[in-house]
Amino acid sequence: MILSLHEKLTTRKISSVELAKHYLARIKLDKTNSYISVEGNEALKMAAAADTRLAAGENVTLLTGVPLGIKDLLCTKDMITTCASKILADYRPPYDATAIVRLKSAGATFLGKLNMDEFAMGGSNESSAFGAVRNPVNHDYVAGGSSGGSAAAVKAGLAAATLGSDTGGSVRLPAAYTGTVGLKPTYGSVSRYGLVAFASSLDQIGPLGVSAEDCAILLSAIAGGDASDSTCAPRPSADYLELMKDAGARKYRIGLPKEYFIGGLQKEVAGSIDRVVQALKKAGHTLVDISLPHTEYSVAVYYIVAVSEASSNLARFDGVRYGARLAGDRSLAEMYKQTRSLFGEEVKRRIILGTFALSAGYYDAYYKKACQVRRLIKNDFDKAWQRVDLVLAPVSPTTAFKLGEKTADPLQMYLNDIFTVPANLAGLPGISVPAGRDAKGLPVGVQFIGKPFAEAELLALAKFVESEVYSEGVDHGL
Amino acid sequence: MDFEPVIGLEVHAQLTTKSKLFCACSTEFNAPANAHVCPVCAGHPGTLPVLNAKAVEHALKAALALDCKVNLRSVFARKNYFYPDLPKGYQITQFDLPICQHGHLDIEVGTRSKRVGITRIHMEEDAGKSVHAQGYSLVNLNRAATPLIEIVSEPDIRSAEEAGAYLRKLRIKNVNSFRFVEKAIDYEINRQTQLIQSGGQVLQETRTYDSGKGVTISMRGKEEAHDYRYFPEPDLIPLMISQETLETVRSKLPELPDQKRDRFIAELGIPAYDSAVITSSRKLAEFFEVAVSRCGNAKAVSNWVMGEMLRLLKLDEREVDDMEMQPDELGALIRMIDAGTISNTIAKTVFEEMYKTGQDPEAIVKEKGLMQISDTSAILQAIDKVIAGNAGQVAEYRSGKDKLMGFFVGQVMKQMGGKANPGVVNELLKRKLGATS
Numbered sequence: 001m002i003l004s005l006h007e008k009l010t011t012r013k014i015s016s017v018e019l020a021k022h023y024l025a026r027i028k029l030d031k032t033n034s035y036i037s038v039e040g041n042e043a044l045k046m047a048a049a050a051d052t053r054l055a056a057g058e059n060v061t062l063l064t065g066v067p068l069g070i071k072d073l074l075c076t077k078d079m080i081t082t083c084a085s086k087i088l089a090d091y092r093p094p095y096d097a098t099a100i101v102r103l104k105s106a107g108a109t110f111l112g113k114l115n116m117d118e119f120a121m122g123g124s125n126e127s128s129a130f131g132a133v134r135n136p137v138n139h140d141y142v143a144g145g146s147s148g149g150s151a152a153a154v155k156a157g158l159a160a161a162t163l164g165s166d167t168g169g170s171v172r173l174p175a176a177y178t179g180t181v182g183l184k185p186t187y188g189s190v191s192r193y194g195l196v197a198f199a200s201s202l203d204q205i206g207p208l209g210v211s212a213e214d215c216a217i218l219l220s221a222i223a224g225g226d227a228s229d230s231t232c233a234p235r236p237s238a239d240y241l242e243l244m245k246d247a248g249a250r251k252y253r254i255g256l257p258k259e260y261f262i263g264g265l266q267k268e269v270a271g272s273i274d275r276v277v278q279a280l281k282k283a284g285h286t287l288v289d290i291s292l293p294h295t296e297y298s299v300a301v302y303y304i305v306a307v308s309e310a311s312s313n314l315a316r317f318d319g320v321r322y323g324a325r326l327a328g329d330r331s332l333a334e335m336y337k338q339t340r341s342l343f344g345e346e347v348k349r350r351i352i353l354g355t356f357a358l359s360a361g362y363y364d365a366y367y368k369k370a371c372q373v374r375r376l377i378k379n380d381f382d383k384a385w386q387r388v389d390l391v392l393a394p395v396s397p398t399t400a401f402k403l404g405e406k407t408a409d410p411l412q413m414y415l416n417d418i419f420t421v422p423a424n425l426a427g428l429p430g431i432s433v434p435a436g437r438d439a440k441g442l443p444v445g446v447q448f449i450g451k452p453f454a455e456a457e458l459l460a461l462a463k464f465v466e467s468e469v470y471s472e473g474v475d476h477g478l
Numbered sequence: 479m480d481f482e483p484v485i486g487l488e489v490h491a492q493l494t495t496k497s498k499l500f501c502a503c504s505t506e507f508n509a510p511a512n513a514h515v516c517p518v519c520a521g522h523p524g525t526l527p528v529l530n531a532k533a534v535e536h537a538l539k540a541a542l543a544l545d546c547k548v549n550l551r552s553v554f555a556r557k558n559y560f561y562p563d564l565p566k567g568y569q570i571t572q573f574d575l576p577i578c579q580h581g582h583l584d585i586e587v588g589t590r591s592k593r594v595g596i597t598r599i600h601m602e603e604d605a606g607k608s609v610h611a612q613g614y615s616l617v618n619l620n621r622a623a624t625p626l627i628e629i630v631s632e633p634d635i636r637s638a639e640e641a642g643a644y645l646r647k648l649r650i651k652n653v654n655s656f657r658f659v660e661k662a663i664d665y666e667i668n669r670q671t672q673l674i675q676s677g678g679q680v681l682q683e684t685r686t687y688d689s690g691k692g693v694t695i696s697m698r699g700k701e702e703a704h705d706y707r708y709f710p711e712p713d714l715i716p717l718m719i720s721q722e723t724l725e726t727v728r729s730k731l732p733e734l735p736d737q738k739r740d741r742f743i744a745e746l747g748i749p750a751y752d753s754a755v756i757t758s759s760r761k762l763a764e765f766f767e768v769a770v771s772r773c774g775n776a777k778a779v780s781n782w783v784m785g786e787m788l789r790l791l792k793l794d795e796r797e798v799d800d801m802e803m804q805p806d807e808l809g810a811l812i813r814m815i816d817a818g819t820i821s822n823t824i825a826k827t828v829f830e831e832m833y834k835t836g837q838d839p840e841a842i843v844k845e846k847g848l849m850q851i852s853d854t855s856a857i858l859q860a861i862d863k864v865i866a867g868n869a870g871q872v873a874e875y876r877s878g879k880d881k882l883m884g885f886f887v888g889q890v891m892k893q894m895g896g897k898a899n900p901g902v903v904n905e906l907l908k909r910k911l912g913a914t915s
Contacts, residue, residue, distance in 0.1 A: 075524045083523070095517045097524060196523040200712035229526050230714050309712055312558050315567020316521045320617065330613070336560060358558070358707035367709060 001160055001210045001474060002066055002217045008478075009054055009065045016047035016054065016065030020109050023067045026477060027111065027158050032134045032143065034153040036072045038112035039079050043067065046109040053107050062217050062241075064107030069159035071150050072113035073120055074205070075194040076100055079110065083196050084118045084128035086342040088323045097194020098229065099163060099205050099222040106221045111159055115149030118344045119314065120170055120198040122146050123416050126407055127346040134403065135178060137443060141400040144174030150208045151178040157476035161209035161218055167198050168302050169395070169420025171206040172432035176395035176445025179434045179472040181462055182208045183215045186452045187427035188233040190219075191226030197313040199306035200231075202424040210474040212433065212462035216240035219455060233453075243456035248463060253286045254448075255388035259295035260419055266398040268438035272470070273394060276435055276446050279468045280392075280461075288388050292380040295422060297373050302421040303414055304357050304370035311354025314347070349410065378426040381449075390457060391449040394419050395432045399442040423449050433462035434472040443472065481674070483667045485641055486597075486633035487659075489648060490626050492604070493536040499603045499625035500527030500570065511618040519623040521565030526713050529554075533625035534717065537577050537601050538727045540627055543734055544596045546581030550719050554601075554711040559704050563606035563617050571602035571628075573708045577717065583631075584736065585643040586754060594644050595632030602626050638663035647735075662687035665694055738763055746776035752784050761798040765805045772809020775816060782808060782829065790833050802836030811839040823896055824848045852899040854906060860893040861886075861903075861910050875911055883907065 008014045020043045027038055050065035075081050075093035082088045096104065103110075117127040125133040125148025133148035135141040136156035143152040147164025151174030154162055164171040166184035175182025184206045195205055207218035217240075224237030256277070261270065277287055319325030319339035326338035343351070357366035384391065396416055406413045423430035428449055435446040446465065448458045498505055501518035518525040541548050555573035581596035606622040608615055629648065635641050638660040645659055665687070670680050684703075685694040733741070735757045742753040742763075757763045762783070769779045787808075791801065811828060814820050820828065820843055831842045843849055851857065864886060865872055875882040883904075890903050 075522075081523075088523070091523075093517070093522060093524065095522070095525075192524075193526050194524040197713075228528060230528055231526075231712075308709060312556050312568050312707070312709070315558060315560065316523065316565065318560060318562070318567060320562045321520055321565060322522065332562065332615075355707065358709055360705045360707075363707075363709070 001476065002062055002214045005066050005160055005478075006062050006064075009050075010060065012054075016050040016067075016109060017044060019065060020044055020047035020067050020111065022478065023111055023157075023159060023476075026156075030156065030158055031139060032136050032152045032156050032158075033131050034115055034133055034143075034149040034156060034158050035069070035112045036082055036084060036115050036128075036130050036149070037080055039110065042078055043109055043111050046104075050107045050109060059107065061106040061221070063103065063221055065109060066160050067109045067111050068103065068218075069111050069114045069150065069153045069162040070100070071116055071147050071162065071164045073116060073165050073196045073198075074100055074163060075196065076110070076113065079113055081113065081196070082130070083120075084116045084130055085317075085344070085347070086129045086324065087317050087339070089129070091323050093194075095194065097205075098191035098226045100194060102222050103163075103218075108221075114147070114153055114159075114162060114164075116164075117146035117148070117170075118347050119196070119310070120146040120165060120167055120203075121310070121346050121350055123169065123173055123413055124401070124403075124406065125149065125174065126403065127344055129344055132403055135400050135442075137179060138400075138441065140402055141442060142177065142403055142405075144177035144400060146170040146174075147182070147208065148174050151175050151180050151182065154178070154180045154208050154210055157474075160476070161207060161214045163218065163222070164206055164208050165195055165198075166204055166206045166420075166424065166430075167202045168306060168417045168424050171208060172395050172420050172430055172445070172447060173417070175208055175432040176434075176447075177400035177443060179437075179443030179445075180208055180210060181212050181215050181431065181433050181466075182206060183219060183431045183455065183458065183462075184423060184429060185219060185223065185455055186233075186429045187424075188231055189223050189235075189429070189453060189455065191222075191224075191229040191232045193226055193228040193232075197309075199309040200313060201309060202302075202306055204424075210472070210476075211466060212244065212431070212459045213241060215431070215462075216244050216456075216459045219459075223455075235453075238456075240456055240459060244459040244463065247456040248460035250457075250460075251284050251286070252389040252457065252461070253288055253387065254280060254461075255288050255290035255384055255391045257290050257292040257295065257384070257391060257393060259292050260393040264397050265394060266438065268436065268444050269394050269396075269398065272435035272444045273392065273446055276392065276465055276469050280464070283464065283468065287392075290384050290388060290391070292377075292384060292391075292422065294373065294376045294380050295418075298377055298422045298425060299414055299418050301370045301373045301377065302417065302425060303353070304366050305374060305425070307350040307354035308357045308367050308370075309354070311351045311358065314343075314351055317343075346410070374425050377422055381422075381426045381428060385451050389451070390454070390461065393447045393449060395445040395447045396420070399438045399440070399444055419447065428452060429455050429458055431458040431462050433465045435465055435470050481667075481671050483636055483663075484633045485635035485637075485663060487629075487631045487635065487641060487644065489629045489631075489645070491540070491629065491648075493533045493601075493625040493627060495530055495532045495536065495625055497530060497532075498623040499530050499533050499601070500623050503623070505624050506620075509620055511616070511620065513620060515619045515622070519565065520619055521567075527570060527623075527711075529714060529717065530625060533601065534577075534719070535727055536625070537599065537627050538719070538724065539731055540629070541578035541581070541599055542728055542731055544581035544583055544599065544629070546578035546596055546599060548578045548719060548724055549575060550721070550724075551575070552577045552717045552719075554714045554717065555708045556711050557602075558707040561605065561608075562615065563608045563619070563622070565606065565619060565622055569603060569605065570711055570714070572600035575716075576600035577719075583644060583647055585640065585647050587637075587640050587643050592634075592640065594634045594640075597630040597632050599627050599629050602628060638667070658687055658689045661689075661692060662694055665692065669694065735760070735763075742766075742776075746770060746780075748776050748780040752780045755784060755788075756780065759798065765798050765808075768805035769808040769812070772806055773812040773816070775812050778812045778815070779808065782812070786826070786829055787833070790830075802834070803832045804836065807832050807836070807839055814839060814843065818850060818852065818899060818901075819843070820848060820850050821896070821900060824850065848897060850899050851894060851897045852902050854902065857890065857894070857898055857903055857906055858910070860890050860898070861906055863893060864889045865910065872911065886911070 125145035150164035
């Protein structure tokens with residue numbers, strides 16, 4: 001998509017402003033609730049600036065004039081950043097996230113801020129204070145979360161590509177549910193500066209697009225070391241479009257972890273994996289059965305580590321310096337109590353869980369133990385890398401479920417993350433790529449997990465699936 | 479019943495960096511409220527801390543000064559609690575892996591010396607400042623994220639006096655300032671003693687000292703203590719210190735007071751007690767060293783400093799650095815004594831003048847005509863006068879009463895206004911009194 005838009009823009013078949021207007025018009029008719037805020041004037045201003053660059057032929061990148069949507073968890077100083085929460089309903093950050101600065105300097109156009117689960121806490125995008133996101137493929141179904149808006153907007157043609165964030169599958173899961181491609185980069189490959197923190201040791205910004213190539217282009221623009229983020233690896237970004245070409249020419253040993261193919265896996269999900277396996281074998285790759293023995297603990301570990309960090313990360317929303325403040329009877333305790341009552345149910349649940357897991361007398365049994373098991377999960381992968389180059393796995397046990405189907409049972413919702421959280425816990429890159437549809441016509445995704453900084457290999461294999469196994473097709477009305 | 483007070487101290491010290499611990503904001507003191515605030519130290523969502531390398535260097539200096547074992551890998555942690563002047567809802571500090579541990583500080587109490595163990599030193603950020611008014615509160619974040627170290631002592635201290643000595647020693651090491659601690663400790667020792675003697679129990683609590691009333695007041699008890707929910711700060715990677723960095727810091731370390739004290743004893747040959755007094759203040763030690771470099775007579779400088787100078791300073795309640803007299807001048811004075819240009823007695827007068835005015839000793843001597851007279855003819859004249867006027871004593875001396883020599887010397891000096899060279903007077907007197915016999 002981005003390459004063809006770039007071709008149209010550089011040959012002046014369409015202007016950036018026309019392209020932005022095209023997407024803005026589609027957003028007006030949107031029925032998926034993908035956007036929290038649409039910044040039409042700002043978008044047209046950015047597009048006009050891109051047109052100047054294109055006309056002059058100076059500073060033109062693959063993203064110059066390309067209309068993008070941004071998950072509302074990334075700070076943008078020209079656009080309100082809500083994190084899908086009432087507590088930040090009017091919050092305008094005083095600075096841009098590093099990823100935003102880099103996209104701006106590449107000349108991209110921002111259409112607006114995308115819907116998500118409140119503070120990225122959820123797997124179905126139903127915990128947003130601004131309403132659930134509907135799946136563009138079937139409006140009765142969830143789009144997945146937490147980057148539901150980012151995935152739905154790509155699928156519904158409401159942005160050429162988008163940025164999401166992935167703490168436990170929040171890019172890969174909605175990508176799988178909506179039939180789009182979503183990449184969660186290695187922890188430390190994209191700066192988190194300006195990404196409002198959910199769980200700092202797990203969060204990572206990731207691109208979503210209609211193709212692996214689109215993800216590669218976005219990743220090239222946002223990756224690379226950043227002095228503002230100590231956890232960001234001090235390595236330069238790369239041209240992932242080029243790297244994935246080279247990576248696509250190589251043959252790999254690909255592991256199939258037996259713990260990911262257990263009962264409860266929807267038959268179309270298993271079927272899609274089979275088709276991918278056959279195609280990979282046919283293309284000369286080697287498939288290897290492996291074991292990641294601690295997989296069964298990953299959801300438990302994740303829901304201790306993530307909520308513990310979240311309980312601390314969300315303490316700053318106290319009504320003192322920014323965001324909403326409910327003054328109450330003007331006592332300090334009342335201000336805290338009333339202001340923080342603006343958090344939604346899921347956020348409150350996680351703050352309380354995390355506060356408990358870190359509290360005196362429970363820390364050793366919960367947080368500390370979880371960190372120890374997290375290390376074992378990482379060790380599983382380190383051991384696997386001695387035998388294989390990549391891992392192939394489902395993204396989730398099932399395809400998208402109906403809106404409201406799991407909201408009454410948080411535990412069921414949490415268990416849905418079983419195949420995505422291990423990559424976050426181990427800091428590894430993962431990609432979700434469409435590999436078919438189920439009997440109800442809902443998209444099925446498959447996932448590749450790689451060694452640290454093996455994004456190019458993941459992108460190459462996703463492209464392989466697109467061209468050799470299944471193509472979702474794309475219609476942005478252009 | 480007798481009690482033994484067991485005291486440990488936790489001392490916070492600011493590291494004197496230009497910028498804050500986790501952002502580039504200035505640490506300037508007394509700036510207008512909230513002048514030095516950025517998205518990071520205001521705790522805006524999405525911002526991340528970046529550790530100030532200079533602050534680490536300063537913390538390492540303190541670690542080495544207190545003979546601590548430096549942890550080559552230390553970890554920052556979050557201390558979670560809610561307060562309006564704590565922007566992030568947690569303080570970034572160090573918890574189970576601080577930058578250094580297991581040090582000590584030697585203190586002198588009276589003539590006794592004692593070693594106080596240092597449990598640990600950890601780095602942390604300061605909070606902002608709350609100002610409470612009628613019906614509202616204001617928050618100033620200028621201080622938020624100012625770099626601090628907390629120096630935790632072992633419970634080795636046994637009295638307010640020892641605590642004072644410990645704190646003064648820390649201050650010499652340039653890591654602290656303090657007030658009222660001794661008074662607060664004495665108050666607490668009395669309060670706790672009386673409490674136990676009257677059948678009560680001492681509870682674990684946080685108390686504050688009201689310097690106006692001279693009493694300590696309970697702030698919160700154990701049951702009201704916060705559960706800080708410490709956990710490793712996921713936004714910062716562990717702090718790794720290479721052996722090389724440590725050696726660089728060590729090489730840049732100024733000479734410590736104890737090392738200076740030992741050097742003065744070994745190299746300059748001054749008594750241990752004098753050296754301890756002189757090195758108890760950096761300014762005093764500097765004054766001493768400069769004066770010695772000007773005259774090469776350490777013992778004499780030490781005597782002047784320990785005697786006249788400190789006596790006068792104490793009398794005037796003044797410090798070394800606001801004294802008119804400069805070390806160069808004291809050195810010059812000692813040179814004049816050693817060269818026999820002036821006598822010790824005259825030197826005392828000159829010193830007092832120097833202390834008062836800061837004038838050069840040579841100028842004072844010249845101006846007041848205090849130059850010592852070694853001219854034998856002038857002295858002989860005076861001797862003849864004394865012999866002529868004290869025939870009785872002369873006879874007594876000559877019959878064997880040697881003790882009278884002192885009387886004659888005194889008389890000659892009196893004749894010459896104290897300016898005569900006492901050595902020459904002695905020699906000539908002996909010759910004159912003997913010769914006539």
